[in-house]
Amino acid sequence: xxxxxxxxxxxxxxxxxxxxxxxxxxxxxxxxxxxxxxxxxxxxxxxxxxxxxxxxxxxxxxxxxxxxxxxxxxxxxxxxxxxxxxxxxxxxxxxxxxxxxxxxxxxxxxxxxxxxxxxxxxxxxxxxxxxxxxxxxxxxxxxxxxxxxxxxxxxxxxxxxxxxxxxxxxxxxxxxxxxxxxxxxxxxxxxxxxxx
Numbered sequence: 001x002x003x004x005x006x007x008x009x010x011x012x013x014x015x016x017x018x019x020x021x022x023x024x025x026x027x028x029x030x031x032x033x034x035x036x037x038x039x040x041x042x043x044x045x046x047x048x049x050x051x052x053x054x055x056x057x058x059x060x061x062x063x064x065x066x067x068x069x070x071x072x073x074x075x076x077x078x079x080x081x082x083x084x085x086x087x088x089x090x091x092x093x094x095x096x097x098x099x100x101x102x103x104x105x106x107x108x109x110x111x112x113x114x115x116x117x118x119x120x121x122x123x124x125x126x127x128x129x130x131x132x133x134x135x136x137x138x139x140x141x142x143x144x145x146x147x148x149x150x151x152x153x154x155x156x157x158x159x160x161x162x163x164x165x166x167x168x169x170x171x172x173x174x175x176x177x178x179x180x181x182x183x184x185x186x187x188x189x190x191x192x193x194x195x196x
Contacts, residue, residue, distance in 0.1 A: 002171060008185045009168050012133040015158035021046045021125035025114055027084070027107065027138055028054035030131060031063065032159045037129040038064055040157065041090060043095045044125060049090040050118050052100075052110050055081065061088070070095035085109075087118055107134075108191065111141035119146070125153040132158035133166065133181050137188040 024046045026037035034051050041049035052060060058076050061069055070088050075097050085102045088095065100113040119126075130138050134147045135156040146152050161167050 002178075005181055006168065006173050009171060009181050012136045012181070013158060013168075013186065014135045014139055014156050015132055016155050018045050018127060018157050019155055020044075021127040021153070021155060022123045023048040023050060023119070023125075024127045024129060025118065025142075026051045027102050027110055027128070027130040027134065028052040028057060029134070030159075030165050031057070031060055032163050032165060033048040033130055034064055036157070036159045038066075038090075040127065040129065047092060048120075050114065051090070052114075053086040054106070055084040058084070058086065061115075066090070066095060068095045072097040075099060086115075087113070089118070101182055105191070107137055107187075109110065110142045111138070111145040114142070115149075119149075119152075123152060125155065127155045127157055127191045129157050129159070131164060131166065132161070132168075133184050137184065137191055139147060140188070140191055149172035 013096055018040055022040050022170060024037050026033050037049055053072065058072055061072055072086060072088055075086060076084060079099060083102055085100045086097055087100055088097050098117060100117065103109040128135065128142060130139055136160055139154055139156050161169065166180045170177050171181065
């Protein structure tokens with residue numbers, strides 16, 4: 001059982017080393033993703049960073065230590081709770097926030113919204129940051145969302161094992177970690193066959 005879950009984990013993890021690109025896009029979810037994306041942006045891997053901020057994540061946004069929230073808190077106050085999903089764009093010292101359209105299948109919706117309002121016309125390469133075992137599904141939905149722009153390169157970068165909330169090294173000892181990986185595998189399969 002443990003070997004099978006580790007194999008599934010490795011299949012889902014399509015991470016590559018970081019490389020320079022036009023924009024870094026960080027999927028919503030565990031805060032560790034945002035810290036890694038922010039670190040890569042500060043280290044100059046891309047001139048632009050887009051953080052996807054889900055319904056409750058705005059409450060911890062100030063933990064990132066940015067000089068501004070780009071109007072996030074103000075926009076949260078003007079938005080019904082069930083519609084709260086935002087992109088925060090960090091670009092050349094300027095931080096701005098925009099409301100995204102919210103729909104079912106969160107990862108798919110984030111990818112579609114990135115294609116609709118996050119991607120600039122000149123974008124040719126994207127670094128996607130997420131949890132390692134979430135990356136295969138993230139890449140799948142981004143490929144589909146950007147199908148009209150097939151020349152865009154997508155590079156997937158995982159939260160390092162040392163900072164991840166689910167670690168491959170803990171799969172043998174942690175039922176919660178195994179369950180998270182198996183649930184992600186099931187979601188990936190549903191997205192794959194359901195064309196989500």
